[in-house]
Amino acid sequence: MHNPQNESRRRKRIISFLQNHSSFSPKIKMMPSRTLTPSALKNSILLFSFLLIIYLFFYYPSLHAPPRLLSSHVVTANPLTRRHLLFSIASSSSSWPRRRSYVRLWYSPNSTRALTFLDRAADSSSAGDPSLPRIVISADTSKFPFTFPKSLRSAVRVARVVKEAVDLTDEKAGVRWFVFGDDDTVFFVDNLVKTLSKYDDDRWFYVGSNSEGYEQNAKHSFGMAFGGGGFAISHSLARVLAGALDSCLMRYAHLYGSDARVFSCLVELGVGLTPEPGFHQLDMRGDMFGMLSAHPLSPLLSLHHLDAIDPIFPNMNRTQALQHLFKAVNVDPARILQQTVCYDQSSQLTVSVAWGFAVQVYEDEISPSPVL
Numbered sequence: 001m002h003n004p005q006n007e008s009r010r011r012k013r014i015i016s017f018l019q020n021h022s023s024f025s026p027k028i029k030m031m032p033s034r035t036l037t038p039s040a041l042k043n044s045i046l047l048f049s050f051l052l053i054i055y056l057f058f059y060y061p062s063l064h065a066p067p068r069l070l071s072s073h074v075v076t077a078n079p080l081t082r083r084h085l086l087f088s089i090a091s092s093s094s095s096w097p098r099r100r101s102y103v104r105l106w107y108s109p110n111s112t113r114a115l116t117f118l119d120r121a122a123d124s125s126s127a128g129d130p131s132l133p134r135i136v137i138s139a140d141t142s143k144f145p146f147t148f149p150k151s152l153r154s155a156v157r158v159a160r161v162v163k164e165a166v167d168l169t170d171e172k173a174g175v176r177w178f179v180f181g182d183d184d185t186v187f188f189v190d191n192l193v194k195t196l197s198k199y200d201d202d203r204w205f206y207v208g209s210n211s212e213g214y215e216q217n218a219k220h221s222f223g224m225a226f227g228g229g230g231f232a233i234s235h236s237l238a239r240v241l242a243g244a245l246d247s248c249l250m251r252y253a254h255l256y257g258s259d260a261r262v263f264s265c266l267v268e269l270g271v272g273l274t275p276e277p278g279f280h281q282l283d284m285r286g287d288m289f290g291m292l293s294a295h296p297l298s299p300l301l302s303l304h305h306l307d308a309i310d311p312i313f314p315n316m317n318r319t320q321a322l323q324h325l326f327k328a329v330n331v332d333p334a335r336i337l338q339q340t341v342c343y344d345q346s347s348q349l350t351v352s353v354a355w356g357f358a359v360q361v362y363e364d365e366i367s368p369s370p371v372l
C-alpha cells in the first residue's frame with residue numbers, strides 16, 4: 001500500500017541532496033530575446049541585395065556564357081590566311097576544258113591551295129599548267145549504290161571528294177578549312193578568308209548558304225548548303241566526316257545530288273548549317289543585274305551557274321565580263337557589290353552605287369531603304 005509519510009520523507013532527502021551538491025546542477029544562462037527592428041531589417045535587405053548584384057555581375061555570366069565562336073589563337077597568335085584554306089573543285093573530263101577559265105580568275109598558285117577532281121584524265125593542254133590547280137583522278141565509286149531515277153551517278157563521286165580531299169591532306173599541312181565547289185564556281189578568296197576567320201576552326205562548323213529557289217530549299221528543310229554555291233567545313237569536322245562518309249553513301253543511295261549526301265551525313269553527326277549569305281548558288285537564269293546590284297551587306301563569297309546566266313556586263317562574253325569584275329575585286333575585294341547611296345540635291349537625283357559593278361540614277365530624292 002502507498003504510504004504518504006514515506007513518500008514525503010523521500011522527497012525531503014532528494015531536495016537535501018540537491019542543495020548539498022549544487023555544484024553538479026547544470027547552469028543554464030538564458031539569453032535575452034532580441035527583436036528585429038525595422039532599421040536592422042532594412043540593413044539586412046541592402047546587404048543581401050549588394051551580394052546578389054556582385055554575384056550576377058561577376059560570377060553568373062562566366063557560368064552561363066554562350067560558347068565562343070572565336071578562340072584566342074584565331075585572332076592573335078595565328079590569324080587565318082589564304083594558305084589555311086584548301087579548295088576542292090569537282091569537275092569532269094568533259095567540263096574541265098571549257099570551265100577552267102573560271103578557276104583561273106580566282107586561283108593563285110602562290111597563295112591559294114586547290115585540287116581539281118576529275119573522273120578521268122582530260123586533254124593534256126592543262127596538265128602541268130601552273131595557273132591551274134593540281135588534278136586528282138577520283139577513286140572508283142561503283143561499289144556505292146545509286147537509285148535516284150533519271151539522274152547522274154556522278155553525284156556519288158562528287159560527294160566523295162570530301163573524303164578524298166581530307167585523306168590527301170596531312171594534318172600537319174596547316175589546312176584549317178576545307179572549301180568545296182564546282183568548276184563553274186567563282187570564289188572570292190580574300191572575302192572568304194575574312195568570313196571564315198569569324199569562326200573557331202577547332203570546333204565543328206559547316207558554313208554555306210541556301211538556294212535562291214524556295215522549292216529547292218524546302219526539299220532540304222532549309223538546312224542544306226548548296227554545293228555549287230560552295231561550302232566550307234572546319235578541319236576538325238572534316239576529319240570526322242571523312243571517316244563516316246562511305247557508310248553514309250551506302251545509306252543515302254536514293255538522294256539526288258552530292259550536296260544532299262554530304263548534308264545528310266552531317267545531320268547524322270549532329271551538325272547544322274551556319275548560314276553565310278555571300279555564297280550564291282544562282283539557281284536562276286537570264287539577267288542577274290537586279291540581284292547583284294542589290295547584294296546584301298555580307299561580303300560576296302561565290303557565284304555559281306555562270307554558264308546558265310547572261311554575261312554580267314554588256315557587250316562581253318561571260319569570261320570577259322567576269323575578268324572585268326575582277327579588276328575591281330583585285331583592288332578592294334571587301335567592297336565588291338557593296339552599296340552606297342548619294343544625293344544630288346541641286347538636280348534632285350538619287351545615285352545608288354554597287355561598288356565595282358553598277359551605278360543607278362533615280363529621279364527625285366529617295367530614302368535609302370527602297371534603293372538598297
